[in-house]
Amino acid sequence: MIQENSLLIIVDPFKHLEPEDFARFPDHEKECYEFAKNNIFPMSVNFKNVVVATWGEREIYSFFQNYKRVYRLDEIENIENYEDIYFCGFHYGRCILNMPIGVRAMLLQGKRCNVLETFSMLFPADSLEACREKTKNEGALICKSAFSFINDGIDLKSYDGSCLDVYIYRLKFDQTLTPEKWPKNLKKIVLDFSLESCFRFLEKNSKERSNLFFSLLPEVEIILRTCDTNIRYVENILKKIPNLKKRVTKLELYPLFSLYRVGNKKKECRKEYKNFRYNKINKAFIFLNRTTNYSRNLLFQKILYREDIKKSTYTSWLNRYNSYSIYDGTLKLDDDTADKVQHFFPKEYTKALCDIYCETNAVEGGFDPPMITEKTWRPLLCGHLFLGFGYQNMYSYLQTLGFKLYDEVLDYTFDEISCIDSRMDAYFNSIDNFFISFNSVGPEEIFKKVNKKISFNKAHAQELAKHALNYRITK
Numbered sequence: 001m002i003q004e005n006s007l008l009i010i011v012d013p014f015k016h017l018e019p020e021d022f023a024r025f026p027d028h029e030k031e032c033y034e035f036a037k038n039n040i041f042p043m044s045v046n047f048k049n050v051v052v053a054t055w056g057e058r059e060i061y062s063f064f065q066n067y068k069r070v071y072r073l074d075e076i077e078n079i080e081n082y083e084d085i086y087f088c089g090f091h092y093g094r095c096i097l098n099m100p101i102g103v104r105a106m107l108l109q110g111k112r113c114n115v116l117e118t119f120s121m122l123f124p125a126d127s128l129e130a131c132r133e134k135t136k137n138e139g140a141l142i143c144k145s146a147f148s149f150i151n152d153g154i155d156l157k158s159y160d161g162s163c164l165d166v167y168i169y170r171l172k173f174d175q176t177l178t179p180e181k182w183p184k185n186l187k188k189i190v191l192d193f194s195l196e197s198c199f200r201f202l203e204k205n206s207k208e209r210s211n212l213f214f215s216l217l218p219e220v221e222i223i224l225r226t227c228d229t230n231i232r233y234v235e236n237i238l239k240k241i242p243n244l245k246k247r248v249t250k251l252e253l254y255p256l257f258s259l260y261r262v263g264n265k266k267k268e269c270r271k272e273y274k275n276f277r278y279n280k281i282n283k284a285f286i287f288l289n290r291t292t293n294y295s296r297n298l299l300f301q302k303i304l305y306r307e308d309i310k311k312s313t314y315t316s317w318l319n320r321y322n323s324y325s326i327y328d329g330t331l332k333l334d335d336d337t338a339d340k341v342q343h344f345f346p347k348e349y350t351k352a353l354c355d356i357y358c359e360t361n362a363v364e365g366g367f368d369p370p371m372i373t374e375k376t377w378r379p380l381l382c383g384h385l386f387l388g389f390g391y392q393n394m395y396s397y398l399q400t401l402g403f404k405l406y407d408e409v410l411d412y413t414f415d416e417i418s419c420i421d422s423r424m425d426a427y428f429n430s431i432d433n434f435f436i437s438f439n440s441v442g443p444e445e446i447f448k449k450v451n452k453k454i455s456f457n458k459a460h461a462q463e464l465a466k467h468a469l470n471y472r473i474t475k
Contacts, residue, residue, distance in 0.1 A: 005081060005082055005083045005084065006047065006048075006049065006082065006084040006085075006086060007047075007049045007051065007076070007079075007082040007084070007085050007086065008044055008047040008049065008050045008051075009051055009052075009053050009085060009086065009087050009088075009089075009101065010040060010044060010050065010051070010052045010053070010064060010067065010088055010089045011053050011087060011088070011089035011090060011096045011102065012053070012054050012055060012089055012090045012091070012095050012099075013032075013036050013040070013052060013054075013060050013061050013064050013089055013090060014032075014054070014058045014059065014060055014061075014090070015033075015058070015059045015060060015061055016029060016058065016059065017029045017032070024125070025124045025125075028123075028124055031121070032090060032121060033061070035121050036061050036063075036064075036089075037061070037063065039118075039119055040088055040089065040119050041061075041063045041064065043088070043116075044064075044067075044088075047086070049082070050067045050068075051067055051068050051070050051076060052064050052067045052068070052070070053069075053071065053099060053101050053102070054069060054071065055071075055095065055099060070101060071100060071101070073100070073101050073105060073109070076101065082111065083111070083112060084111070084112050084114060085106045085111045085112065085113050085114065086114045086116055087102070087103060087113065087114065087115045087116065087120070087140075088115075088116040088119035089119075089120060089121070090120075090121050090123075091120070091121055091123040091126070092115070092117065092120035092121060092122045092123070092126070092128075092131045092135075093123075093126060093130065093131025093132075093134045093135060094123060094126070094131075096115060096120060096135075097134060097135065097138055097140075103115065103138050103140045104138055107138065107139050107140070112141075113138075113139070113140040113141065114140065114141045114142075115135050115140050115142050117132075117142050189220055189221070189222050189223070214241055214243045214244040214247070215243045221249050221250075222244075222247045222248050222249055223248070223249065223250045223251075223252055224238075224244075224248045224251050224252070225251075225252040225254075226251070226252070226254075231251075231253075231368075231369070231475070234251065250474060250475070251475040252472060252473070253369060253472070253473040253474075253475065254468075254471065254472055254473075255370060255371050255372070255471055255473060256372070256464070256468035256471045257468065258371075258372060258373045258374050258377060259372070259377045259464060259465050260465060260468035260469050261374075262374045262377050262378065262381065262465075263377065263461070263462060263464075263465025263466075263468065264465055264466070269345060272345040272382060273381045273462065276345075276349075276350070276383055276384065277350065278350055278351075278443075278447070279350040279351060280350075281350075281351055281352065281353050281443040282351050283312045283313060283314055283348075283351060283353070284309070284312040284313065284352065284354060284434070284435050284438040284439075284443075285309070285312060285314070285352055285353070285354050285355075285356045285431070285435075286313065286314040286315075286346075286348060286354075286355055286356070287299070287300075287303065287313055287314070287315045287316070287356050287357060288315075288316050288346070288355075289315075289316065289317045289357070289358075290317070292317075293358065293360070293362070294362075294420070295358040295362040295389055295420065295424060296358040298421075298424050299356070299358055299389060299427075300315075302424075302428050303315065306432075308435070309431070309432070312435065312438070313352075313356075314346075314348040314351070314352050316346070345378075345382070349384065353385055353438060353443045353446065353447070354385045354386060354387055354434060355378070355379045355384050355385065355386040355387075355388070356386070356387050356388065356389075356431060357375045357386075357388045358375075358388070358389045358390075359372070359373060359375055359376065359388055359389065359390035359391070359394065360373045360375070361373075361391055362389050362390050362391055363391050363420065364418065364419065364420045365391070365392050365418045366391055366392040366393055366418075367390075367391035367392075367394075369473050370391075370394070370397040372394070372397070372398070375388060376394075376398075377465075380403065380457050380458065380460075380461040381461045381462060382458065383454050383455065383457070383458035384454075385406060385409075385446075385447070385450065387427075387430060387431065387434065389414075389423070389424065389427045390415075392416065392417065392418050393415060393416065395412050395415040401464065402460055402464070403460060403461070404453045404456055404457060405453075406450045406453055408449040408450055409434065409437065409446050409449055409450055410430060410434060411429070411430040411434075412430070413426060413430075414426035414427040414429075414430060434446075
């Protein structure tokens with residue numbers, strides 16, 4: 001149960017939208033109901049003090065009706081006893097800030113206001129960044145909460161009740177260290193890191209300042225949580241911050257976090273997952289890249305060497321942090337822009353039969369604990385044939401997660417090879433054999449052989465994405 005001196009305010013959980021909003025966004029009413037029932041309500045029961053704040057007298061969801069309904073400050077009993085006010089509900093950056101007992105009003109009362117972004121619905125017409133900026137400008141903290149990841153992190157349902165009095169500290173990319181006022185009376189602190197955040201953090205701050213910062217941690221249990229599973233990277237980071245390393249009692253790793261993020265959080269791509277269909281296939285492969293690494297360079301050179309395969313491959317390099325520019329002719333997408341949907345689901349994706357790529361962690365030998373990125377989840381979620389190059393036994397790992405291999409048309413023997421160069425040679429042989437079949441029997445016949453497996457994997461990936469955060473590794 002959250003502390004006695006905290007109050008949760010659930011803003012405008014109305015059962016029905018205003019008529020003009022419903023006319024513009026007819027699906028939003030159902031989205032609000034699911035969000036309130038599955039996210040806000042389970043979280044709210046962990047607070048001792050809860051009120052529902054509403055504009056007007058419209059009907060609210062039945063599961064909130066046991067909470068007192070208020071409109072003005074004087075309707076909240078013993079308001080002077082509450083130090084921390086937590087806000088959630090509908091809508092982020094709108095009523096949560098502006099209503100008579102919203103953030104603005106509570107700040108004028110001298111209260112410490114916390115907006116729970118994870119439990120605040122964004123109105124469809126609004127920008128997330130703009131709403132965040134408004135909230136910060138008002139002086140409220142975003143998700144400085146006792147129970148949730150910030151932004152695209154893990155929700156309440158992935159944790160048991162013993163972790164509800166935990167302080168979550170999210171390391172920001174561009175953060176400059178300042179003395180942190182850590183909350184008191186905690187059982188543990190969870191440091192929510194991603195590897196990219198950590199490296200940017202260390203670039204921004206000297207080792208000495210980083211060590212000083214983490215020496216201020218209270219004498220409680222410290223858990224380091226990361227969505228990455230590369231233990232070697234994590235250990236390398238901890239070596240640079242000994243004051244943090246000696247305090248960490250547990251590592252929490254989420255190997256399917258990438259599936260959770262791309263399957264649930266990339267709103268602009270959900271329609272593409274659901275509605276994907278092949279359309280007038282005219283090339284065997286599509287090869288999409290942003291940054292270079294050793295294995296991607298190897299594969300790219302092999303494609304360039306084979307003129308026939310090159311002409312049958314849509315290839316793109318976003319020109320960021322790499323030595324390759326975006327090539328003309330057969331090696332350029334029609335519209336290779338910064339647009340999120342075009343980057344993640346280019347129009348050409350429907351016209352190429354097989355997605356080929358190199359995973360981020362395509363390394364010598366295996367990768368323990370295993371990790372899969374959006375490069376593999378994308379074709380699985382939308383129902384696209386794929387043959388990616390990863391670490392040793394990556395496809396065996398996919399099978400343990402319940403996915404089926406397309407071994408009727410693809411050769412996966414390369415998956416067992418430890419040496420990265422030998423594995424790449426065998427992988428490209430598999431590409432070559434597939435290309436021969438593409439030219440001899442055609443894409444329709446190939447697709448018929450694996451259609452049922454593709455449909456199974458698509459449904460399985462979309463279901464697994466809903467529960468991906470249940471896969472947690474503790475070390």
